[in-house]
Amino acid sequence: MSAGTYTPRPGAAPLPRMIAAQAALETRMLLRNGEQLLLTVVIPTLLLVLFSAVDIVDTGAGEPVDFLAPGVLALAVMSTAFTGQAIATGFERRYGVLKRLGASPLPRWGLMAAKTLSVLVTEVLQVLLLTVIALALGWSPEGGPFSVLLLLVLGTMAFSGLGLLMAGTLKAEATLAAANLVFLLLLVGGGVIVPLDRFPDAAASVLGLLPIAALSDGLRDVLQHGASMPWGDAAVLAVWGGLGLGAAARFFRWE
Numbered sequence: 542m543s544a545g546t547y548t549p550r551p552g553a554a555p556l557p558r559m560i561a562a563q564a565a566l567e568t569r570m571l572l573r574n575g576e577q578l579l580l581t582v583v584i585p586t587l588l589l590v591l592f593s594a595v596d597i598v599d600t601g602a603g604e605p606v607d608f609l610a611p612g613v614l615a616l617a618v619m620s621t622a623f624t625g626q627a628i629a630t631g632f633e634r635r636y637g638v639l640k641r642l643g644a645s646p647l648p649r650w651g652l653m654a655a656k657t658l659s660v661l662v663t664e665v666l667q668v669l670l671l672t673v674i675a676l677a678l679g680w681s682p683e684g685g686p687f688s689v690l691l692l693l694v695l696g697t698m699a700f701s702g703l704g705l706l707m708a709g710t711l712k713a714e715a716t717l718a719a720a721n722l723v724f725l726l727l728l729v730g731g732g733v734i735v736p737l738d739r740f741p742d743a744a745a746s747v748l749g750l751l752p753i754a755a756l757s758d759g760l761r762d763v764l765q766h767g768a769s770m771p772w773g774d775a776a777v778l779a780v781w782g783g784l785g786l787g788a789a790a791r792f793f794r795w796e
Contacts, residue, residue: 559647560655567659571625580724581620581667586674588734589613593678598735603765610675610682611760612733617667618693619753622660623700624724630656630708631716639795649795657701664697684763688770692763695778696756702785703752709793727753752781 593606600608731753737745759774
């Protein structure tokens with residue numbers, strides 16, 4: 542046995558390893574949270590099955606699932622990147638978790654990167670589950686996977702920025718109430734279940750600028766109508782993402 546076998550080697554792990562470890566921890570915590578699973582998995586699944594099987598809303602020509610599946614995918618992204626992340630991060634901030642993690646060798650931007658990776662991993666699981674269910678209900682998707690992937694990434698950026706901005710500026714209880722309220726309002730008025738053309742023209746024009754409407758309409762153009770990349774919707778999501786992430790970086794309070 543050499544003299545240095547048990548010599549301590551203090552120091553931080555390589556940055557990629559720290560980010561990966563934190564992302565894995567964030568993902569496990571999210572998947573173990575029953576309330577988060579209800580929001581991110583159960584509700585979108587129930588909405589997809591219910592409105593596809595029961596003729597409640599007029600979704601136009603074609604099978605209802607062809608209209609609903611893209612909107613529910615958009616809802617899943619919003620529930621994870623915005624609502625779930627805002628609530629979880631808000632309470633982590635309240636209990637001092639973020640303050641302690643901010644004092645660790647993991648830089649603050651690395652913590653945000655880990656949270657983003659956790660969101661992306663969760664979204665992959667959501668998309669796979671909802672796609673399997675939609676296909677079982679008779680969904681016939683069209684369009685290219687690259688356009689879908691780009692829209693999902695842009696949507697994640699938009700909702701993640703808004704969620705972090707809310708969590709970093711409001712109290713935890715206010716974040717909980719506001720995030721759930723926004724989720725319900727955008728579910729009803731964001732073109733997820735009810736087509737935007739069912740609203741008055743003036744309201745539809747305003748609602749079409751919301752990130753959930755841009756994401757659901759963009760996914761619907763590709764997956765239902767086989768269109769190429771809907772650059773207008775992508776631009777709306779990019780603007781929301783830039784504004785949200787920029788404001789979150791500027792105004793986020795760690796304590």
